[in-house]
Amino acid sequence: MPSAKIFAATVFGGSLEVAEELMPCLEQAGYQVTVYDEPQLSDLTDQLPDLAVFCVSSTGSGDFPPNFADFAHTLDATGAPIAGLKYGLIALGDSSYPTYCGAGRRLDELLTEYGAQRVGERLEIDATEVLQPYQEALDWAEEWVKLL
Numbered sequence: 001m002p003s004a005k006i007f008a009a010t011v012f013g014g015s016l017e018v019a020e021e022l023m024p025c026l027e028q029a030g031y032q033v034t035v036y037d038e039p040q041l042s043d044l045t046d047q048l049p050d051l052a053v054f055c056v057s058s059t060g061s062g063d064f065p066p067n068f069a070d071f072a073h074t075l076d077a078t079g080a081p082i083a084g085l086k087y088g089l090i091a092l093g094d095s096s097y098p099t100y101c102g103a104g105r106r107l108d109e110l111l112t113e114y115g116a117q118r119v120g121e122r123l124e125i126d127a128t129e130v131l132q133p134y135q136e137a138l139d140w141a142e143e144w145v146k147l148l
């Protein structure tokens with residue numbers, strides 16, 4: 001059975017809720033799924049999955065949430081052997097910030113820089129428009145899994 005790892009970068013829990021809601025969707029698509037709520041880069045690289053999904057909120061001025069800071073910093077500083085890794089990315093943010101979805105966009109750049117391949121478009125969920133991010137994410141995921 002192919003494996004999928006879902007990583008949540010969150011301050012208030014919204015991205016983790018999105019990650020947990022995506023789990024059954026990917027299981028139905030035939031993946032064995034693990035969700036990481038305190039992710040380290042080694043959780044990704046020790047055994048590269050067939051698929052990774054990143055659910056990433058922004059804090060500060062487009063910064064990574066503290067629970068994801070080590071992951072992002074290590075990837076930025078040292079890179080990682082992730083060439084060919086298929087991934088999806090959901091960024092949670094608030095468009096009233098000039099650094100809208102800054103962390104999710106930055107992670108997307110880093111993953112691409114080290115050779116990972118995003119499947120489909122990045123989903124950006126704007127807190128000024130969407131009250132329940134997980135519902136928007138689920139609607140997106142239903143179409144997204146068809147691309148896998």
Ligand SMILES: Cc1cc2nc3c(=O)[nH]c(=O)nc-3n(C[C@H](O)[C@H](O)[C@H](O)COP(=O)(O)O)c2cc1C
Pocket residue numbers: 009010011012013014015016057058059060061062063092093094095097099100101102127
């Ligand atoms: C102190 C603070 C700083 C924030 N900074 C940004 C930001 O720079 N860019 C952005 O798009 N959203 C920003 N946000 C909005 C959050 O990313 C957004 O509300 C998100 O849905 C929170 O997700 P979470 O529940 O997973 O932490 C900020 C929110 C707070 C409270």
